[in-house]
Amino acid sequence: MARILLIDPPFSAFMGFSRWFFPMGPAVLANFLMGKGHEVLVYDADHIDSDVSFNYSQMLRAFEDYRSHVNDLSHQVYRQIADMVKDFAPDVVGISCMSVKVPAALASAETVKDNIDVPVVCGGPHATKLPEHLLKSPYVNYVIRESGLASFDLLVDQLAGSESMEPGKIPNLSYNSDGKNIVHNPVSHREWESMSWYPARGALKAPGQYGPHDMSMIMASIGCPFECQFCARTFDDQLVHRRVENICTEIEELVNNHGVDFLHFKDDTMGTNKSRLRDICEIIAANDAISGWECLTRIDVADDEALTLLKGSKCLRVKVGVESGSPAVLKQLNKRITPEDVIDFSSRAKKHDLPWSAFYMIGLPDETPDDILLTLNLIEKSRPNHVSMSIFTPYPGSHMYDQLMREGRMPAEIDWSALDPFSLAPQLERAIAHDEFVNIATEVMAFVDGYNQDSDWNDKA
Numbered sequence: 198m199a200r201i202l203l204i205d206p207p208f209s210a211f212m213g214f215s216r217w218f219f220p221m222g223p224a225v226l227a228n229f230l231m232g233k234g235h236e237v238l239v240y241d242a243d244h245i246d247s248d249v250s251f252n253y254s255q256m257l258r259a260f261e262d263y264r265s266h267v268n269d270l271s272h273q274v275y276r277q278i279a280d281m282v283k284d285f286a287p288d289v290v291g292i293s294c295m296s297v298k299v300p301a302a303l304a305s306a307e308t309v310k311d312n313i314d315v316p317v318v319c320g321g322p323h324a325t326k327l328p329e330h331l332l333k334s335p336y337v338n339y340v341i342r343e344s345g346l347a348s349f350d351l352l353v354d355q356l357a358g359s360e361s362m363e364p365g366k367i368p369n370l371s372y373n374s375d376g377k378n379i380v381h382n383p384v385s386h387r388e389w390e391s392m393s394w395y396p397a398r399g400a401l402k403a404p405g406q407y408g409p410h411d412m413s414m415i416m417a418s419i420g421c422p423f424e425c426q427f428c429a430r431t432f433d434d435q436l437v438h439r440r441v442e443n444i445c446t447e448i449e450e451l452v453n454n455h456g457v458d459f460l461h462f463k464d465d466t467m468g469t470n471k472s473r474l475r476d477i478c479e480i481i482a483a484n485d486a487i488s489g490w491e492c493l494t495r496i497d498v499a500d501d502e503a504l505t506l507l508k509g510s511k512c513l514r515v516k517v518g519v520e521s522g523s524p525a526v527l528k529q530l531n532k533r534i535t536p537e538d539v540i541d542f543s544s545r546a547k548k549h550d551l552p553w554s555a556f557y558m559i560g561l562p563d564e565t566p567d568d569i570l571l572t573l574n575l576i577e578k579s580r581p582n583h584v585s586m587s588i589f590t591p592y593p594g595s596h597m598y599d600q601l602m603r604e605g606r607m608p609a610e611i612d613w614s615a616l617d618p619f620s621l622a623p624q625l626e627r628a629i630a631h632d633e634f635v636n637i638a639t640e641v642m643a644f645v646d647g648y649n650q651d652s653d654w655n656d657k658a
């Protein structure tokens with residue numbers, strides 16, 4: 198039996214607010230490893246006690262705080278990680294890494310190594326797509342690509358158990374074989390395909406207290422059959438549906454053990470399979486303790502039949518990606534919707550009395566100021582109940598990241614602390630000059646803040 202510490206690195210904590218929910222990936226891995234007899238603790242460094250929340254204009258300013266603190270190893274968040282490492286004394290440390298958290302993941306790895314001499318393994322979306330990047334750090338020993346359920350247990354057996362080290366035998370593993378050459382072992386989908394993943398909420402520990410809202414995040418599937426060009430695909434084109442009975446058990450656990458009465462489904466796109474959607478809606482409708490729920494979907498997936506199912510099962514709101522009001526930009530993104538579809542969806546959502554939030558982006562590489570005006574016009578015309586706005590960021594794993602790299606429109610040495618949806622630091626070469634873009638982005642965020650202020654949308658994520 199090994200002691201395994203899984204760390205979800207800090208991010209929002211540097212800006213003084215708490216990240217919503219809990220880290221699902223590490224919690225799922227914890228459940229898996231505990232099932233193999235290991236002792237596992239998930240340290241969620243981004244969950245702090247704070248009631249602070251920012252609107253978009255404030256986020257743009259707060260982001261500079263993040264940038265100025267994220268590499269400061271004497272910051273309180275890293276000292277807390279150090280304390281956790283010393284207290285728990287793990288045999289192996291795993292660090293989850295999405296691209297926006299790269300600087301904090303690497304600083305967390307350094308903090309670990311400063312305090313205990315144990316192997317550090319990285320996984321998650323960034324680790325999957327750019328393992329070499331993380332393995333360049335002297336503080337990262339191994340990367341597991343794609344699902345940790347494929348082989349983290351096998352690696353732990355070798356690292357902390359009696360088995361001799363034969364990294365070549367571990368699927369999904371990337372490692373430095375001789376100080377110079379990085380080896381990427383082939384991928385296996387061993388446990389992943391069993392569709393039985395389950396998060397161990399009991400293994401979570403954070404600087405802050407968790408409440409029912411934090412625990413209420415749940416997933417019925419992972420992956421998406423669509424191919425939007427900006428979207429990062431950790432598991433390539435896999436779409437994995439979880440067993441319905443497994444979801445049902447988790448909902449009961451949420452109600453009985455965590456006081457949850459509102460569910461936040463975080464599937465990439467809910468409802469791509471209508472009969473599964475019907476099953477899930479039936480489970481929720483039958484559970485008297487659940488007063489409402491929400492999910493993310495697409496305006497073309499949420500047809501009238503789906504909206505009827507959602508509305509009939511206490512779904513209180515949906516979130517959909519619109520991205521842009523410009524037909525040219527939508528085409529470039531391969532979003533497969535038009536502004537007219539958005540207006541049609543708006544009237545259908547109204548007919549079904551289902552409030553909706555629209556995700557939009559500005560700052561796409563070839564976007565012009567006129568395209569951005571079209572976006573603002575579409576918001577006014579379609580009148581969603583809430584607008585979520587972000588600055589386009591090319592994430593590894595997306596087609597657009599590959600394309601921008603090919604075209605030399607991203608710096609050869611990427612500043613990962615600048616690659617974020619709220620960063621006004623230069624990230625890529627846009628059609629709009631950087632200074633002009635900063636002014637436009639500031640105005641657009643102020644417009645969206647004003648729009649949302651007039652809405653009765655009450656949401657934390």
Ligand code: B12
Nearest residue numbers: 218219221222291292293295296320321322341344345429
């Ligand atoms: C839910 C979700 C959120 C929630 C997160 C809530 C929370 N507390 O975790 C919210 C809405 C807050 C969110 C925000 C953002 N998100 Co998000 N999110 C997701 C989503 C839909 C599901 C994540 C999840 O839980 N998956 C289920 C678990 C089981 O999978 P997993 O986390 O990947 O973990 C598995 C493996 O990666 C691996 N693994 C993970 N960690 C580790 C660690 C080790 C040691 C090992 C060995 C393996 C391993 O094994 C796990 C088990 O199989 C994913 C898309 C997706 N399908 O995964 C996007 C995704 C992770 N998000 C993404 C992005 C970009 C963002 C934002 C930047 C978006 C924005 N515009 O602001 C922010 C960043 C927030 C922040 N700073 O932390 C990208 C990341 C791309 C990248 N290259 O990093 C994704 C992949 C979406 C996409 N397709 O582009 N997100």
Ligand code: SF4
Nearest residue numbers: 421423424425428465
């Ligand atoms: S943006 Fe949404 S619909 Fe498009 S590929 Fe990603 S998850 Fe699917």
